[in-house]
Amino acid sequence: MRFKSRQLAHAAVLALLVPACALAASPSKTPTAEEAAAFIRQVEETLDEKSQASTLAAWTLATDITPENREKSIKADAEYSRILVDLIEQSKQYQGLDLDPVTARKMGLLKRMQAIPKPSDHDKLAELARLEATLAETYSLGEFCLKNGDCFDGTGVIGRMAKSRDEAELKALWAGWREIAPPMKKNYARLVSLSNEGARELGFANTGELWRSGYDMPAKDFPAEAERLWQQVRPLYDALHCHTKAKLTDYYGQDVMPKDGTIPAHLLGNVWAQQWGNIYDIVATGDSGPGYDLTLLLEQENYNARKMMQAGEDFFDSIGMGTLPASFWQKSLLEKPNDRKVACHASAWDITRDDVRIKMCTSVNAEDFQTVHHELGHIYTYMAYKDQSHLFRDTAHDGFHEAIGDAIGLSVTPNYLRQIRLLKAAPEKTDQVDFLLNQALDKVAFLPFGLLVDQWRWKVFSGEVKPENYNQTWWELRRQYQGISAPMTRGENAFDPGAKYHIPNNTPYMRYFLAHIMQFQLFEKACTLAGQGGDLTQCSLFGNKEVGRQLTAMLEMGASKPWPDALEKFTGSRQMDAGPMLAYFKPLKSWLDEQNKGRSCGWR
Structure with missing residues (x-):
């Protein structure tokens, strides 16, 4: 996942911004489109200058x-949020003007800068910043122990569940990880309430509508898409x-x-x-497989974290996109340290134009x-659009x-593995279905x-689902869409959504659904360009x-154009389409379909 923060660092920024922005439109006269453009330029200059400290x-x-770093992060986030709320409030004076397309787009992006919008009330804003930090920390520090004394953090339980084929152990691991989440429920419900208040101040019905507004179409149309x-x-x-x-x-009975x-x-x-790739050995037929064990190949060639990153x-x-800056290697965290607690979930960070990192x-x-x-x-996406102005340093949409x-x-x-000499020779031609099953x-x-x-x-954000029904609705959706139970x-004492990183960390998730569709559009075009x-x-x-x-060329556009323009730039299509995925x-x-003949398919 990516971590993109356009955060301001110091409360003193507010003193800098208010007089600067006041120059853009005098209160004694009606604001003009030219003043709106000047306002946005001033905002971007200050965001560029002041965003680094809170991201750091x-x-x-x-x-x-x-605890010390937690307090510093909470303080930095609250200070940034106060400034951003004030900036957005100032931008409202330009609503209704006939703005040029660039300024209009940037005004919209300014409103959507926070995934969890903060209310203007300073006490509520500070409370919301603390709730965000508390939820994220609860997840990152989550641990549980089985009856046999084995204890697991998030990384540990992921590894054990990938390999275990003991049904009783798998059930205990599954339940154990979800023990970390019930303490989040009350805080999460309060976060929803405060975030919705912030969204309403921005002109949205709730935070969900804010999220759905980021796709260059009316928010009400996005669910249908x-x-x-x-x-x-x-x-x-x-x-x-x-x-x-x-x-x-067949395997478990x-x-x-x-x-x-x-x-x-x-x-x-x-x-x-x-994702189900870890049970490929159960789902595959006979001795099928890719013809090689990539993990074993990496071990045999003495790969470590740095060497894997260098291969990337x-x-x-x-392909001509250049090398990583020296600061990337100096400042990234590539291995789990033994001397401190860290949030292990992999993420890429855009600190400044010239400071990018991976954790x-x-x-x-x-x-x-x-x-x-x-x-x-x-x-490399951050590096491609780094010369765009601040509000355009993003992709056309999060997917x-x-x-x-x-x-x-x-x-x-x-x-590819042969080209980089991990495979000494191409394996005997693998059955295409085996490879595709593993991918699927x-x-x-x-x-x-x-x-x-x-x-x-x-x-949840719309109020259709209340806290007393959080877990029930979660499992209803999992049954409806996934056919999973x-x-x-699971009662309402549980808070199973909270056991997924992106819920307590408030990361919108639709981006991953869209990416799983779009990646095949991009890959199909790239392979055609490569003559393959x-x-x-x-x-x-x-x-x-x-x-x-x-x-x-597509990535350099950043967020400067609607996403259909960016997609067309590379693929020639202006529509997200699962056709290339289905063809693959x-x-x-x-x-x-042949295997499933005579089987009882579906669920109720």
Whole structure:
């Protein structure tokens, strides 16, 4: 994931901003469009100058979780928020003017700078900043112990659930991690209330509407657009679900499987059942596989965290996107330290134009090799648009940011591994269906989860779902979209959404759903540019400068244009479309349909 903060650092900034902004429009006369443009320029200059300190406070906390750093981060966030609220309030004097397109776009972006908008009341603002820090810290410090004395933090439980095939142990691990979340529930409900107050001050009905407004279409139209994309891919997901359920039934037995056709969430190799690639050995048929073990190859070649990151850098450099700045290597956190607590969830950070970093507790395995390429996709995106003005230093919408790294990850094929000499020779040609099944267990299985996380939050922010029904609605959505069920009764004393990083950290999640669709659009075009537009499972972009040139041209636009313009710049299409994803997985879909004949598919 990415961490993008446009935060101001000092309360003193307010004293600088108010007189500067007052010059843009005198209170004695009606503001003009020219004054609005001048106002935005002044705001951007100050944001550029003052954003670094509060972002650094957040970085320091994430890489050294202590009470002292927590207080510093809370203070910096509250100070920034007060200033931003004031700036947005000042911008309202220009509403209704006939602004030039650039100024109008920047005014809209200014309103949407905070995922959790702060109310103007200073006491409530400070309370909300503290709630955000408390929720994030509760998650990051979460630990639990099994009855046998084995204890796990977030990284530990992820690793154990990926490998364990003991149903009883998996159930205990699944339940144990969710013990960290109930203390969050009261704080989360209060955060929702205060955040909605801030959203209403911005002119939105609630925070959910604010989030849905960031896609260059009316906020009310975005849910239908997301649903359109979901309906495109649902038949593929349903076929994968049916096959996976059948194989899990064969492995664990009928007694473990619910009679309603759902899959128990603890059996899918992932703490959140969002990606299923870790149970490939159960779901695959016979001795199928990629013909190599990437984790073993990395170990044999003595890879460590830095060498994995260097391999990712080499990829981007090979397509003409350059090398990483020296400061990246000096300031990033690439391994889990032994002397302090850190937030291990991998993230890319845009501190300033010339200071980009990754925070990642890297393990030497195939999954993290992919993650390295994904996170560096964020970093190279930051570097591509760094010369844009402050409000345009972003992608056209948040799904683009995630899709870039994911599209690059699709290029981690046997041909690429041979090019970088991890594979000494290409393996015997792997059955295409085997490769696609392995891919689908992560790429396709994720789609309904990527959709439902924000479906749940939209309902919470709108008030449709009250705190006393948080957990019930969560599991209703998981059943509806994923066909997944909890392995044990879950009441409202639980707060299972809080066991997912992005809920207590207030990161909008729809970006990941969109990215999983868009990455195939981008990858299909990139492979065509590379002259490898046939079997995309064999496509490697390594070394193709034309791909890098055209990708950079799109990314350099930043957020300056609506997303259809950016998408068209690279792919030629102005619409998000699951067609390339369906084409990629077409051989698998045909195979799954054949396998599923005579099986009881679906759920109720």
